Amino acid sequence: MAGKFDLYLDRMTKSRLWRSIFRSGSGDSSLHRAQKIQQNVFLHILPTKVRRRMLRLDATWYLGTLTLGTFMVLVITGILLMFYYHPSVPQAYADMKDLRYVVSAGLFLRNLHRWSAQAMVALVFAHMFRVFYRGAYRPPREFNWVIGVILLLVTLLLSYTGYLLPWDQLAFWAITVGTNIAKYVPLIGPRIRFLLLGGHLVNANALLRFYVLHCVVLPLAAVLFIVVHFWRIRKDGGLYAEQSQADGRKPADTPSLKSVEESVAVAEAVEKR
Amino acid sequence: MAEDGKSEPAQPEQEVNRRAFFTRLGLGSLGLAAAGTLSFSYQYMSPNVLYEPSPIVNAGNPSKYAMNSVTEDRVTAIYLIRVQEGFFSLSAICTHLGCMTAWRPDLGIIACPCHGSRFTRYGKKIAGPAPRPLPWYRTWLSDDGDIMVDRATVIPPMQFLRI
Structure with missing residues (x-):
């Protein structure tokens, strides 16, 4: 059974149609596998090779x-x-x-959307804490940290604009308070609020503006920055790996790593003098 | 020196060849177009006509307001208050972050449910984060004898409508 399946699979991947779509061809060699990533429009922004230990849960927690x-x-x-x-x-x-109450699976989809939104904000924060405490933001990855901060802002704005859409009391007052906070910006504050709401009140204009921001503008911005964020991982030398010790032991844990860094910092300070 | 040096090379920043000229021209036009787009977008995003409710409210006949009463209208977000000195109208929108305040007859104060600001019935702040007192709105008597309130015109406090 398995033999027959493999035979069909092999025949399919060698067919002219398949080869016209996937130019890297079939094969399991290291080169072929690298080409499969490199020559695919969706995957080519990712690294062609990843360290095996970077795939382990404790390397990134997959955040x-x-x-x-x-x-x-x-x-x-x-x-x-x-x-x-x-x-x-x-x-x-x-x-x-x-x-x-009426649409089939509507309750499920709405709840899934809402809970995923909460989870995404939490995961973004967890991801940022992880990157920060592992020091993965340091050069050459400092620009990717900046992209990450922009993505955090886009995530929060997506969360905020989505909050108005149910048009219930919670939504109305949250946006009233939120846009009044924007009003506290010196000089241009009232203007920002006016532009956000498309008027002076949280009203039909505000709902439409938040809808367009939530469904078109901000998701497009998110996709754009996500693409750059991923591409930069490859350009900056892959996922951040902690420095291995010479004797092949597990990478140093935070306290001893900290002492190493401190001694290096002291040495550099002395040298600069 | 510069005056007598015949073989002095031309200053690099003064020398504009054809390529540099067109680069500057191109960048300049792009910058101009970008500035125009920005200004155009700003104007487009600022509505010129708003279909918002009129700021002028007809609060009805004065006789329906009892002496020393505070009447709140949640639709128009105003208080119509009658005291010994006369009538006046306050905004019900908290000056902190725009929540709707509520009259608490049991305490005799106006309280904001969002962040706990409290005001007297004259709009003066007693407690909480509100930076300013509740504004007084201009009130007058219409020809039909109704109390009118203009929510777009704030007047100094303690100007009562005497009838």
């Missing part, structure tokens, strides 16, 4: 990948929710209730 996973869940469930949602007053609230 970045999990964040991407929640983002993809949010995109898919978000698109599905858009089929039933009108960003108009007061229809938006009725649509939200319909999704909850």
Whole structure:
């Protein structure tokens, strides 16, 4: 059975149609496997090779990948929710209730969207703490940290703009308070609030603006920066690996690593004098 | 020196060859176009006509307000208050972050549910993070004898409408 399957698989990957789509060809050699990544438009931003130990759970806790996973869940469930949602007053609230009580699987999709949003914010923070405490933000990765901070802001803005869309009391007052906080910006504060809301009140204009930001502008910005973020991992030399010790022991844990860093810092300071 | 040096090479920043000229021209036009796009976008995103409720509210006949009463209207977000000195109207929007305040008859104060600001019935702040007192709105009597409130015009406090 397995033999037959392998035979068909082999025949398929050697077919002219397959070869016209996947130029790297079949084969399991190191070169072929590298080419499969390198010659694929979606994968070529990723490194062609990864250290084996970087695939272990304790290397990264997969926090970045999990964040991407929640983002993809949010995109898919978000698109599905858009089929039933009108960003108009007061229809938006009725649509939200319909999704909850009338639409098949609407409750599941809405809850999945909401919980994934909460999870994504939490995972972004966890990812950033992890990167920070492992020192993975240091050169040559410092620009990718900046991209990460931009992605944090985009994530928070996505979360905030999505909050208004159910058009319930919680949404209305959260956006009232939030845009009033923006008003405290010196000089241009009231103008920022006016532009955000498209008026002076949290009203139909504000709902439409937040909808467009939430469903089009911010997701596009997120995708753009995610692509750069991933591409930079490859350009900056792959995932950050902690320095191995010469005798092949496990990488130093934080306290002793800290003492090494401190002694290096002291040595450098002395040298500069 | 520069005056007598015949073989002095031309200053690099003064020398503009064709390529540099077109580069500057191109970048300059792009910058101009970007500035235009920015200004255009800003104007487009600022609505010129707003379909928001009128700021002028008809609060009805004065006789329906009892002496020493505070009447709140949650739709228009105003208080219509009658005291010995006369009538006046306060904004019900908290000056901190824009929440709707509420009149607490049991305590005789106006309280904000969001962050705990408290005001007297004259709008003066008693407690909480609100930076300013609740603003007083201009009030007048219409020809039909109704109390009118203009939510767009703030007046100094303690100007009562005497009837």
